[in-house]
Amino acid sequence: MQQTAVGRGREHGPHVTLHAVARTAGVSPATASRALNGTTRVREDLRRRVLEAADRLGYIPNAHAQALASSSNNTVGVICHDVGDPYFAAIASGVMAAAAEQDLLVMLASTFRAPAREIAYVSMLRAQRARAILLIGSGFQDPAWERSLESELAPYMRDGGRVAVVSRHRSLRVDTVQPENRAGAGALARALLSLGHREFAVLTGPERLTTVADRLAGFRAALADAGVGLPPERIVEGAFTRDGGHAAAVELLRRGQRPTCVFAVTDVMAVGALGALRERGLRVPDDVSLAGFDDIPLVGELTPPLTTVALPLTRMGRDVLALALRERGARSRVERVRGEVVLRASTGRPTA
Amino acid sequence: MQQTAVGRGREHGPHVTLHAVARTAGVSPATASRALNGTTRVREDLRRRVLEAADRLGYIPNAHAQALASSSNNTVGVICHDVGDPYFAAIASGVMAAAAEQDLLVMLASTFRAPAREIAYVSMLRAQRARAILLIGSGFQDPAWERSLESELAPYMRDGGRVAVVSRHRSLRVDTVQPENRAGAGALARALLSLGHREFAVLTGPERLTTVADRLAGFRAALADAGVGLPPERIVEGAFTRDGGHAAAVELLRRGQRPTCVFAVTDVMAVGALGALRERGLRVPDDVSLAGFDDIPLVGELTPPLTTVALPLTRMGRDVLALALRERGARSRVERVRGEVVLRASTGRPTA
DNA sequence: CTGAAAGCGCTTACAG
DNA sequence: CTGAAAGCGCTTACAG
Numbered sequence: 001m002q003q004t005a006v007g008r009g010r011e012h013g014p015h016v017t018l019h020a021v022a023r024t025a026g027v028s029p030a031t032a033s034r035a036l037n038g039t040t041r042v043r044e045d046l047r048r049r050v051l052e053a054a055d056r057l058g059y060i061p062n063a064h065a066q067a068l069a070s071s072s073n074n075t076v077g078v079i080c081h082d083v084g085d086p087y088f089a090a091i092a093s094g095v096m097a098a099a100a101e102q103d104l105l106v107m108l109a110s111t112f113r114a115p116a117r118e119i120a121y122v123s124m125l126r127a128q129r130a131r132a133i134l135l136i137g138s139g140f141q142d143p144a145w146e147r148s149l150e151s152e153l154a155p156y157m158r159d160g161g162r163v164a165v166v167s168r169h170r171s172l173r174v175d176t177v178q179p180e181n182r183a184g185a186g187a188l189a190r191a192l193l194s195l196g197h198r199e200f201a202v203l204t205g206p207e208r209l210t211t212v213a214d215r216l217a218g219f220r221a222a223l224a225d226a227g228v229g230l231p232p233e234r235i236v237e238g239a240f241t242r243d244g245g246h247a248a249a250v251e252l253l254r255r256g257q258r259p260t261c262v263f264a265v266t267d268v269m270a271v272g273a274l275g276a277l278r279e280r281g282l283r284v285p286d287d288v289s290l291a292g293f294d295d296i297p298l299v300g301e302l303t304p305p306l307t308t309v310a311l312p313l314t315r316m317g318r319d320v321l322a323l324a325l326r327e328r329g330a331r332s333r334v335e336r337v338r339g340e341v342v343l344r345a346s347t348g349r350p351t352a
Numbered sequence: 353m354q355q356t357a358v359g360r361g362r363e364h365g366p367h368v369t370l371h372a373v374a375r376t377a378g379v380s381p382a383t384a385s386r387a388l389n390g391t392t393r394v395r396e397d398l399r400r401r402v403l404e405a406a407d408r409l410g411y412i413p414n415a416h417a418q419a420l421a422s423s424s425n426n427t428v429g430v431i432c433h434d435v436g437d438p439y440f441a442a443i444a445s446g447v448m449a450a451a452a453e454q455d456l457l458v459m460l461a462s463t464f465r466a467p468a469r470e471i472a473y474v475s476m477l478r479a480q481r482a483r484a485i486l487l488i489g490s491g492f493q494d495p496a497w498e499r500s501l502e503s504e505l506a507p508y509m510r511d512g513g514r515v516a517v518v519s520r521h522r523s524l525r526v527d528t529v530q531p532e533n534r535a536g537a538g539a540l541a542r543a544l545l546s547l548g549h550r551e552f553a554v555l556t557g558p559e560r561l562t563t564v565a566d567r568l569a570g571f572r573a574a575l576a577d578a579g580v581g582l583p584p585e586r587i588v589e590g591a592f593t594r595d596g597g598h599a600a601a602v603e604l605l606r607r608g609q610r611p612t613c614v615f616a617v618t619d620v621m622a623v624g625a626l627g628a629l630r631e632r633g634l635r636v637p638d639d640v641s642l643a644g645f646d647d648i649p650l651v652g653e654l655t656p657p658l659t660t661v662a663l664p665l666t667r668m669g670r671d672v673l674a675l676a677l678r679e680r681g682a683r684s685r686v687e688r689v690r691g692e693v694v695l696r697a698s699t700g701r702p703t704a
Numbered sequence: 705c706t707g708a709a710a711g712c713g714c715t716t717a718c719a720g
Numbered sequence: 721c722t723g724a725a726a727g728c729g730c731t732t733a734c735a736g
Contacts, residue, residue, distance in 0.1 A: 416713080
């Protein structure tokens with residue numbers, strides 16, 4: 001009787017092994033392996049016997065043994081903040097579609113925004129000898145965090161692991177799919193200015209996130225170009241979630257600010273803000289205009305439909321996998337993705 | 353120079369092994385293993401030396417070797433139709449949260465609704481010796497499909513693998529989290545009848561899906577109890593997607609049907625239907641009421657907010673993992689989940 | 705084309 | 721408590 005492994009999960013029962021298949025087919029394990037994998041020519045009748053035996057015994061190769069023996073592997077790891085968030089779900093969906101086409105298995109992890117968990121997952125994925133690790137989501141502009149991530153990733157890459165990310169990571173020299181956050185936010189600001197707005201507020205996420213920093217900077221710069229300011233009291237930081245958007249909007253109003261237009265740096269936050277504004281009796285866009293960023297599913301059919309900057313999320317997912325798996329060039333590649341301003345009913349002309 | 357493995361991915365470079373750690377710590381691999389895993393008491397100074405060596409060398413255990421040697425494993429597989437679909441994303445998110453608490457790695461696969469791909473993934477997960485396999489999503493009422501799934505799952509379970517599902521699978525004797533689709537749809541029907549509706553139409557998905565069958569049956573039965581019929585021409589089948597809902601609504605109108613209330617069997621389909629109705633110049637709920645099922649994120653803030661039957665999706669995700677991992681009882685358990693009717697602005701009183 | 709043998713990197717009875 | 725040794729289930733040079 002085997003002793004149960006402590007803390008590492010339960011053991012499995014006995015399995016049909018290659019050895020068993022080989023024996024019932026009357027060949028050596030080596031031949032059985034070759035017949036099954038098609039790596040080498042095998043006499044036709046033997047091949048057939050092996051395949052039949054495998055089928056009859058219900059043989060399922062042990063992927064761990066294969067990985068160990070061949071040091072090959074067909075899984076890729078994807079780390080995002082939360083699959084429950086439509087932004088990540090859309091990108092993940094693109095990754096899965098592309099992975100399926102190459103018979104890759106995807107290990108998906110949600111960090112729930114805990115940096116420590118992110119590091120832990122990278123480490124687990126390294127232990128799995130994942131063929132590639134994909135980081136979906138903004139990097140933190142935090143030296144300590146960057147250092148520890150870098151120190152996990154560098155040895156992984158040195159050993160042949162591939163890494164690619166979606167969004168900007170300051171210090172990571174890896175292939176990246178880079179939404180043009182700055183340009184997109186700038187274009188959005190100009191569109192909003194064209195509507196006549198001059199009084200803006202921004203609901204931001206944690207400022208250490210590169211995505212937040214870039215969108216805010218782009219938005220602010222475009223306003224400045226038009227001679228429009230964005231005073232500090234009109235910039236409210238909240239969590240990068242729906243509730244964060246809600247809270248930020250509440251805080252904005254609490255400060256007595258009454259901009260004619262509010263920009264939430266992500267659609268998810270915008271959705272929260274929309275609820276908050278409505279609860280406070282403000283009509284969108286009659287009393288205040290609201291815009292987001294990303295164009296996640298459904299925001300186009302909200303009450304009212306949300307103005308935003310559209311990103312091709314699913315394709316970004318496909319692309320980040322492709323980048324990771326492509327033949328290694330000398331240097332890392334950055335694929336820039338344009339965002340397209342989509343004006344919808346949540347923004348109108350200022351009334352005041 | 354090693355030869356590249358054909359078709360199974362790229363090989364990794366050399367890694368720091370347990371052996372190396374043991375040597376630099378001046379102990380045997382056995383002791384190093386024990387020190388690292390804490391499975392047995394190890395003299396304190398040796399333990400420290402091992403840990404230091406491991407840290408200094410940047411040792412990452414090879415999970416495949418561990419799995420092979422200990423026949424233990426810490427990954428669970430989740431198979432759903434499409435993570436990009438908010439319904440699955442919400443459930444998956446619950447699974448991930450629960451998995452994180454137990455240091456489990458999640459392999460997530462999207463079948464994109466191809467039954468063959470579902471079978472293939474189960475097989476891959478078996479090869480990975482996943483500790484548990486979770487099937488998220490309705491079963492097909494199709495003997496051939498049921499048989500092939502069963503034949504993949506049965507040996508897996510016999511060998512100690514755990515299986516649990518969300519939604520009804522006719523022939524699978526496994527732990528299941530079972531939304532009360534029939535009862536929920538019935539309650540919804542009664543609520544709509546109370547509003548005064550008598551002319552209904554249903555936008556269904558593929559009828560072989562148990563979820564579709566149950567919701568349709570529950571809805572129809574409740575209408576019948578009230579003496580209200582549901583003629584065949586008022587039942588339109590579409591794909592289980594947003595586009596499917598759109599197409600079904602279009603088809604309904606093409607048939608010249610003008611019900612006062614339309615029930616789409618999922619929110620995702622309802623969203624598509626909403627767009628179709630609007631494009632045809634029909635106002636919701638003024639010209640026609642519309643209801644869905646699931647209460648996926650954001651449908652509460654659509655234009656107009658969608659009436660639906662709310663399911664605790666994230667919790668269902670947590671629960672299905674818990675079911676799979678719990679101590680095995682004699683027989684499989686079914687956890688029923690109630691749906692709650694939520695009346696919102698997409699449904700009103702009939703105007704006709 | 706086929707088989708015997710070594711080896712992938714760990715864990716774990718089995719003896720000290 | 722510690723180490724030598726066997727074994728987990730495959731793959732793959734190396735010789736035929």
